[in-house]
Amino acid sequence: MDISSEKIRMRKVLKNVRETRSINTVFFKDEACASAKPGQFVMVWEPGYDEFPMSLSNYDAKGVSSVTVKPWGPGSGELVGARRGDLIGVRGPYGHPYTVEKCNALLVGGGTGLAPLLPLARALTKAGSKVSVIIGGRSKPDILFEKRFKRIVKRKNLYVTTDDGTYGRPGFPTDLAEELIREGKVDRVYTCGPEVMMRKLYDIATKAGIEYEASLERSMKCGMGICGSCTVGKKLLCRDGAILRGEDLKDSLGEFGLLQRDASGRYIKV
Amino acid sequence: MERSLRVSIAGVKLENPLLLASGIVGVTVDSLTRALEAGAGGAVSKSIGLEPREGYRNPTLVATDSGLVNAVGLANPGARVFAEELSAIRGRLLPIIVSIFGGGPTEFGRVVEILDGNDFPAYELNLSCPHVEGVGTEIGHDPEVVASVVKAVRSRTRKPIFAKLSANTHRTVEVARAAVDSGADGLTAINTMRAMAIEVETGRPTLSNKFGGLSGGAIRPIAVARVYELYQAFKVPIIGCGGVSTWEHAVELMLAGAGAVEVGTALYQGYGVFQEVNRGIQSYMARKKFKKVQEVVGLGHKF
Numbered sequence: 355m356d357i358s359s360e361k362i363r364m365r366k367v368l369k370n371v372r373e374t375r376s377i378n379t380v381f382f383k384d385e386a387c388a389s390a391k392p393g394q395f396v397m398v399w400e401p402g403y404d405e406f407p408m409s410l411s412n413y414d415a416k417g418v419s420s421v422t423v424k425p426w427g428p429g430s431g432e433l434v435g436a437r438r439g440d441l442i443g444v445r446g447p448y449g450h451p452y453t454v455e456k457c458n459a460l461l462v463g464g465g466t467g468l469a470p471l472l473p474l475a476r477a478l479t480k481a482g483s484k485v486s487v488i489i490g491g492r493s494k495p496d497i498l499f500e501k502r503f504k505r506i507v508k509r510k511n512l513y514v515t516t517d518d519g520t521y522g523r524p525g526f527p528t529d530l531a532e533e534l535i536r537e538g539k540v541d542r543v544y545t546c547g548p549e550v551m552m553r554k555l556y557d558i559a560t561k562a563g564i565e566y567e568a569s570l571e572r573s574m575k576c577g578m579g580i581c582g583s584c585t586v587g588k589k590l591l592c593r594d595g596a597i598l599r600g601e602d603l604k605d606s607l608g609e610f611g612l613l614q615r616d617a618s619g620r621y622i623k624v
Numbered sequence: 625m626e627r628s629l630r631v632s633i634a635g636v637k638l639e640n641p642l643l644l645a646s647g648i649v650g651v652t653v654d655s656l657t658r659a660l661e662a663g664a665g666g667a668v669s670k671s672i673g674l675e676p677r678e679g680y681r682n683p684t685l686v687a688t689d690s691g692l693v694n695a696v697g698l699a700n701p702g703a704r705v706f707a708e709e710l711s712a713i714r715g716r717l718l719p720i721i722v723s724i725f726g727g728g729p730t731e732f733g734r735v736v737e738i739l740d741g742n743d744f745p746a747y748e749l750n751l752s753c754p755h756v757e758g759v760g761t762e763i764g765h766d767p768e769v770v771a772s773v774v775k776a777v778r779s780r781t782r783k784p785i786f787a788k789l790s791a792n793t794h795r796t797v798e799v800a801r802a803a804v805d806s807g808a809d810g811l812t813a814i815n816t817m818r819a820m821a822i823e824v825e826t827g828r829p830t831l832s833n834k835f836g837g838l839s840g841g842a843i844r845p846i847a848v849a850r851v852y853e854l855y856q857a858f859k860v861p862i863i864g865c866g867g868v869s870t871w872e873h874a875v876e877l878m879l880a881g882a883g884a885v886e887v888g889t890a891l892y893q894g895y896g897v898f899q900e901v902n903r904g905i906q907s908y909m910a911r912k913k914f915k916k917v918q919e920v921v922g923l924g925h926k927f
Contacts, residue, residue, distance in 0.1 A: 357840055360687035364825040401826045405682035576685040578892045581696055582649030588658040617678035619651040619701035
């Protein structure tokens with residue numbers, strides 16, 4: 355492996371799809387992403403603004419790929435407004451993917467955390483798994499990917515929760531997840547979303563003795579195992595994550611769901 | 625026969641001559657410890673300054689055909705927070721060398737005062753960051769300033785001091801002399817070379833800071849030359865640094881005069897690099913019938 359394989363590749367935006375009132379999916383074509391695995395991410399460079407990690411929300415055999423983005427900083431703010439033909443830089447796909455094998459899977463996502471769960475649902479279904487999905491959102495207009503998931507999983511296995519009760523089941527996705535797990539029909543939980551939610555799910559899954567995998571987010575600079583800014587304990591999220599299994603998190607329970615390091619390396623709340 | 629790779633450099637005892645280079649992953653004690661567990665003989669922390677710094681906006685690293693260009697911007701939690709971090713390993717005597725930087729002798733001195741009570745064996749003074757104004761090459765290219773910085777550190781610690789030098793100047797040996805005469809126990813050569821990458825489709829310098837430092841294979845021959853020159857000029861131990869990713873690279877720097885070798889950019893391929901390089905050094909020593917690493921150091925000078 356040569357370091358030039360880590361070079362930024364400039365790609366044209368193919369289309370920009372409005373998903374919710376604050377979330378867009380931006381498509382581009384990148385051959386290297388054709389071999390991506392569920393849960394992997396790319397570093398997206400928005401020239402003049404920022405470079406940041408984004409889970410792949412789609413990729414196909416031709417490399418037509420997408421990231422699903424909410425404006426939270428200068429780069430993502432720019433990316434949300436990207437137009438067809440705009441140039442973005444792409445590196446990757448990076449990271450340790452979700453485990454894809456036949457199982458009774460429960461996917462729990464909140465907000466843009468649904469992004470990596472979309473290709474995961476496809477891959478798990480293809481592997482013969484029984485896949486259930488919980489889409490969590492603050493309010494009705496925040497529910498992401500309901501239509502897309504309907505095409506992949508059985509309608510009765512697709513659940514929606516809203517914090518304010520304006521749509522689907524009122525409450526947090528974790529409450530519903532706990533019920534489904536208690537019924538004994540789940541042997542593996544996959545999650546991505548707010549870290550507090552993921553920590554709660556970790557506790558539920560661990561108590562129930564079932565497998566657990568989560569996609570975490572940290573301040574990330576290089577994406578290639580060099581700068582050390584994306585640590586979770588001894589793990590580097592860019593190389594050992596962004597998918598961490600329950601056993602990977604065992605030694606980091608003092609920070610998972612509670613603390614993260616900022617760009618300087620100091621602990622701040624998640 | 626298993627050969628011992630143990631080295632002692634300015635009194636710092638290492639299980640093997642490989643060190644994690646400063647600036648690479650080591651902003652937390654967890655990451656530094658992981659490098660040691662993965663087979664590094666020692667680990668140098670990211671450079672720690674007086675105040676916390678978030679560093680530059682991304683992109684802070686960019687890969688080119690010739691290596692990596694980075695301008696992370698000395699991101700670090702600041703000396704006080706890092707001192708707390710270090711207190712977690714009190715009494716364990718781990719070979720973690722702390723790299724420090726500052727805007728002059730006063731700042732360097734303050735950083736040492738804050739950190740010195742902790743259990744770590746040595747300092748590396750970053751006198752050579754090529755991409756942060758006021759704390760990098762402005763200091764490290766000027767022998768008088770280097771002398772005042774080393775004196776300031778020397779007067780505040782009994783731990784060994786390594787001065788990390790820049791090759792972005794023709795005055796490397798002069799600067800080294802100022803450091804050694806002012807009390808540095810050893811030298812580290814080299815830091816990254818000032819560099820830039822421009823993305824051709826947008827025409828834009830890729831790094832947010834525009835300028836950065838080049839690391840990786842391209843700078844290794846430069847490091848070999850500097851280490852060779854320093855070995856000729858000084859008796860103090862030298863840590864070689866620059867583009868090491870294989871055992872041949874490490875041995876080459878030792879032949880030039882390095883008593884220990886730092887590994888940095890190669891970490892993008894994972895922590896496994898330490899074991900791999902150590903194994904290679906071991907079989908080289910067996911093949912050449914060397915009993916100690918020290919026997920290899922400087923051998924390139926006999927020709």
